Amino acid sequence: MDDGKRRDIPIExxxxxxxxxxxxxxxxxxxxxxxxxxxxxxxxERKLTYNLLRVxxxxxxxxxxxxxxxxxxGKTYQYWTRKAWIIENILRxxxxxxxx
Numbered sequence: 312m313d314d315g316k317r318r319d320i321p322i323e324x325x326x327x328x329x330x331x332x333x334x335x336x337x338x339x340x341x342x343x344x345x346x347x348x349x350x351x352x353x354x355x356e357r358k359l360t361y362n363l364l365r366v367x368x369x370x371x372x373x374x375x376x377x378x379x380x381x382x383x384x385g386k387t388y389q390y391w392t393r394k395a396w397i398i399e400n401i402l403r404x405x406x407x408x409x410x411x
Contacts, residue, residue, distance in 0.1 A: 320344055328352045331394050338398065343405055350398045350410065357391035364388055 326348040330341075338346065364384045371377035402409040 326352065328356055331356075331391075331398075335397055335401075339401060343402060346398050346402055347410055350395060350402070353391055353395045353398060357388065357395055360384060360388045360391055 322344075323342075324345070326345055328349075330345075330349055331353050338349075341349075364381070367377050367380045367384055371381055399409040
């Protein structure tokens with residue numbers, strides 16, 4: 312315990328959003344710090360996708376022809392939502408909660 316000082320968190324690898332595309336079994340092997348940072352990135356991506364979906368829905372309300380875009384962005388939003396839930400569940404199982 313180095314004279315009451317906190318230990319540094321060793322950052323073994325840089326976290327990128329692409330890591331979220333790993334399977335659940337691969338994510339289970341990652342450490343909690345990695346998953347916490349990844350959860351933050353996934354939530355940011357979900358927020359961006361949600362805002363894009365809102366814009367497309369507004370456009371569809373004004374003029375037809377946005378159905379394909381609505382479907383695609385809707386699927387993407389569901390994907391990021393489910394990835395966030397998976398990471399939250401892994402963290403909840405490990406430490407009893409997940410970051411808000």
